[in-house]
Amino acid sequence: MESTQLLTTLLVSIGYRLPVLIALGVALVMLLDTPRGRVRTVALSALVLLLAATLVGGVLSVLPLLLIAGGNFAGLSGLNTVLGAAHFALSLLEATGFILLAWALVQALRRQAARGTV
Numbered sequence: 001m002e003s004t005q006l007l008t009t010l011l012v013s014i015g016y017r018l019p020v021l022i023a024l025g026v027a028l029v030m031l032l033d034t035p036r037g038r039v040r041t042v043a044l045s046a047l048v049l050l051l052a053a054t055l056v057g058g059v060l061s062v063l064p065l066l067l068i069a070g071g072n073f074a075g076l077s078g079l080n081t082v083l084g085a086a087h088f089a090l091s092l093l094e095a096t097g098f099i100l101l102a103w104a105l106v107q108a109l110r111r112q113a114a115r116g117t118v
Helices: 003-032 038-069 073-115
Strands: none
Touching: 003 038, 038 073
């Protein structure tokens, strides 16, 4: 695999994740302008988990290409099981992030409803 093909593939992989990364960045900036508290901390933790899962997923998707580019075909055959387990772990991490984000949203809405401002 030529370096230009590898670079193109890497850029495409980043391009697929770019909208999610932008959305998570915007959400982080929005949360930084909210009052400190438990709900904000949980929401920030959820966004950090989702950001980490997105970034690690990007690295995992590029890993086989790097092995092919390096000519390490023996390592590629054993990588399938490891990648499957890693993607499963990332799915669990994303699910945890979404649950934490939903919890924070529910808590914020309940507090607003208790104040009568909804």
